[in-house]
Amino acid sequence: AQKITQTQPGMFVQEKEAVTLDCTYDTSDPSYGLFWYKQPSSGEMIFLIYQGSYDQQNATEGRYSLNFQKARKSANLVISASQLGDSAMYFCAMSLDYQGGKLIFGQGTELSVKP
């Protein structure tokens, strides 16, 4: 069955340091997409970064990069130079080609940035 697993319920990081949030996925479909979203306490889901299953290079968007290891079925999010405003819930999600726009989400990781 298609599934996203985030094993870190909570993480702490010092301001200005880098942090890695783990995500593993399970699918036998060869064509899929992987997404990371940020959810502040106010509730809105903010799209951060996308990686396609056929992409050869890891995706990057500003301070966010996605460490995509296809053989291990992992798609970890790396946030460089953490800021206080990065404190939020982070969700990894997967979409499958044959399921169109349906997103399958993990349980999330709560990130706290310390000054």
Next chain:
Amino acid sequence: DAGVTQSPTHLIKTRGQHVTLRCSPISGHKSVSWYQQVLGQGPQFIFQYYEKEERGRGNFPDRFSARQFPNYSSELNVNALLLGDSALYLCASSLALGTGFDQPQHFGDGTRLSIL
């Protein structure tokens, strides 16, 4: 440009009642999806609509229904409300070109539904 807008932001209902939640997508987006997020969990997919047609349905009872209008806005209806329906309901829109699996969905701020 306006993002995805949802209304109302908060809603309190009692068991057995009916509720309608509304969503307006980003201009130019033809796909709207609905998700339910129970406290402490990730969002769960309920429905996806594209060009007024249902494109996908999650594992939710028939009490949940939705529709999409010609202007691509959407409504989510829930009948016979149960305590377990208390959640944040999120609407997302996307361009949905092709199958749409490789395009990011952009979310609204959600409607917080509380059932007493």
